Amino acid sequence: xxxxxxxxxxxxxxxxxxxxxxxIGFTFERxxxxxxxKITPHGKFVDVGGHKLHYYKKGTEGPTIIFESAFxxxxxxxxxxxxxxxxxxxxxxxxxxxxLLWSERGNNPKTGEAMAEELHALLEKAxxxxxxxxxxxxxxxxxxxxxISKYPQDVAGVILIDSACPNEEDYLSDELYEMxxxxxxxxxxxxxxxxxxxxxxxxxxFPDREEYNYLNTxxxxxxxxxxxxxxxxxxxxxxxxxxxxxxxxxxxxxxLVLTASDRDNFDHLFSDEKMKNEFVDAKxxxxxxxxxxxSDSEQILVPNSxxxxxxxxxxxxxxxxxxxxxxxxx
Numbered sequence: 001x002x003x004x005x006x007x008x009x010x011x012x013x014x015x016x017x018x019x020x021x022x023x024i025g026f027t028f029e030r031x032x033x034x035x036x037x038k039i040t041p042h043g044k045f046v047d048v049g050g051h052k053l054h055y056y057k058k059g060t061e062g063p064t065i066i067f068e069s070a071f072x073x074x075x076x077x078x079x080x081x082x083x084x085x086x087x088x089x090x091x092x093x094x095x096x097x098x099x100l101l102w103s104e105r106g107n108n109p110k111t112g113e114a115m116a117e118e119l120h121a122l123l124e125k126a127x128x129x130x131x132x133x134x135x136x137x138x139x140x141x142x143x144x145x146x147x148i149s150k151y152p153q154d155v156a157g158v159i160l161i162d163s164a165c166p167n168e169e170d171y172l173s174d175e176l177y178e179m180x181x182x183x184x185x186x187x188x189x190x191x192x193x194x195x196x197x198x199x200x201x202x203x204x205x206f207p208d209r210e211e212y213n214y215l216n217t218x219x220x221x222x223x224x225x226x227x228x229x230x231x232x233x234x235x236x237x238x239x240x241x242x243x244x245x246x247x248x249x250x251x252x253x254x255x256l257v258l259t260a261s262d263r264d265n266f267d268h269l270f271s272d273e274k275m276k277n278e279f280v281d282a283k284x285x286x287x288x289x290x291x292x293x294x295s296d297s298e299q300i301l302v303p304n305s306x307x308x309x310x311x312x313x314x315x316x317x318x319x320x321x322x323x324x325x326x327x328x329x330x
Contacts, residue, residue, distance in 0.1 A: 036221045041102040042076070043095075048121040051106030055095035055122055056080070059087030063156065063330040064128040065321055067094040068119075068140035071164075071233060073226030074205060074219055075100035078137070081211050082310050086321055093128055095119070097143075099229025101222055110236040112146030112243040120151055131156035133324050135317070137310060138164050139233070142240055145247040156328040157254040159320050160290060162307050166244035171282040176275060186231045198223055207311050248293070254327050255294035256320050259287040260309055261301040 043056035056076050065086055067079040076094035083092045097115060099105035108114040123132070131154050136144040141163025148155050169177045189198060199220045206212035206219065233240075263280050270276035291297040300320060305312040 036224070039218075039221065042080075043102075044126075045102075046122050046125040048118045048125075049106070049108070051098065051104040051108075053095055053098065053104070053118060053122050054102035055093055055126055056083070057091070057093045057126065057128070058083045059089075059091045062090040063325055063328070064091045064093065064130070064132045066119075066123065066132045066134050067092065068134065068136040068144050069094070069097070069100075070138035070140050071230065071237075072138075073100065073202075073223055073230045074215075075103075075226060077101070077215055077219060078310065080215060082314050082317060085314070085318055090133075090321065090325065091128055093123070093126060095122060096226075097229070097233075099232065100226045102225070105229060110232055110240075112143055112240055113150065115143055116147040116150050119147055120154075123154075130154050131328075131330060133157045133159065133321065133328065133330075135159045135161065135321070136163060137161040138307065139237075139240070142166050142244040145244040148250050148253065149247045152251060152253065155250075155253055156330050157256070157324040158250060158294070159256045159258065159317070159324060161258045161309050161317065162260045162302075163257070163287075163290060165286040165290075166241040168282075168286060171286050173278065176278055176282075179275075180279065183234045183237070184231065186234065189227065189231060198227060212311075250294045252295045254324060255291070255297040256324060257287055257290045257297065257299040258309055258316065258320060259284070259299060259301050260305045260307055260312075262303050262305055265306045 041054055043054055045052040045054055054076070067076070067083070069075050069078045072078055075096040079092075079094040083094060086092050096103035098108065098110070098118060106118075108118060133156055134144050134147065136142075136159070138161070141160040144158065144160075145166075148158060165171065168180075172180065202223055203220050204216055206215045208216075261284070263276070266276050266280060270279065288299060291299055300316065302309050302313050302316050305316075310317055
């Protein structure tokens with residue numbers, strides 16, 4: 001009773017404090033964005049039909065490796081550290097999908113086909129040699145299916161890194177599917193992005209290691225640029241899955257499937273051991289079934305790794321790229 005009386009008595013003061021904090025946050029966000037606009041992008045821009053996409057190219061030797069990022073506001077920065085190593089023996093290119101980081105949103109829909117057409121236009125204008133080895137992580141593996149289907153002549157090989165599954169509901173119980181398919185709270189995050197809270201919520205997106213110090217400083221500054229496009233991609237996820245699910249074969253294009261196989265890395269997602277094991281068993285089957293996409297496919301299990309193999313076991317990806325180069329002989 002005393003708490004209720006205290007709350008009523010101080011309600012106006014609490015509201016004024018909240019409003020003041022929001023105004024401060026909004027002002028801070030505007031200042032931060034003004035400073036962020038002065039940061040020089042890493043790469044170059046190409047017009048893909050009414051809007052520009054940003055790409056980062058590193059290396060001049062050997063075949064061309066194209067990276068497609070996950071459902072991740074970091075976009076091309078997801079590959080930044082890895083590119084420094086792979087570019088020593090290959091030409092590498094990562095990019096920001098429309099609306100992410102430095103890429104303009106444009107008017108094209110967030111469909112697999114539209115994104116494939118935009119990537120194709122980017123690669124044509126970036127003047128990198130064909131055919132490409134495509135590397136896709138998580139959602140990137142789903143998005144790349146449209147590119148492979150539409151431009152198979154441009155693709156020498158494909159590496160899927162713990163790829164998302166477009167029909168995961170077929171592998172999971174209703175309860176588990178509902179749990180893992182819950183998205184980010186879009187309305188709250190849009191509001192949080194406008195008052196600077198998102199910067200605080202997503203600090204330390206990369207590992208706390210020396211090679212990631214620069215990215216951990218840069219990413220909170222640039223996060224606001226990706227926020228709305230990420231949420232839009234989340235809204236379009238059912239359509240992206242539906243599109244990808246129709247693409248069931250890459251023909252004889254060589255395929256490597258890298259799968260994070262450490263059960264302990266899912267402990268933080270599940271409090272129920274039975275549900276965790278159900279999810280991991282289903283994930284193993286999903287990943288194995290990806291081998292059916294190509295008549296020339298191989299799976300590589302990656303122990304001691306989370307979903308982000310590029311951060312936990314980058315040497316495995318480097319080795320896979322080297323193996324694919326030898327297999328494709330480009």
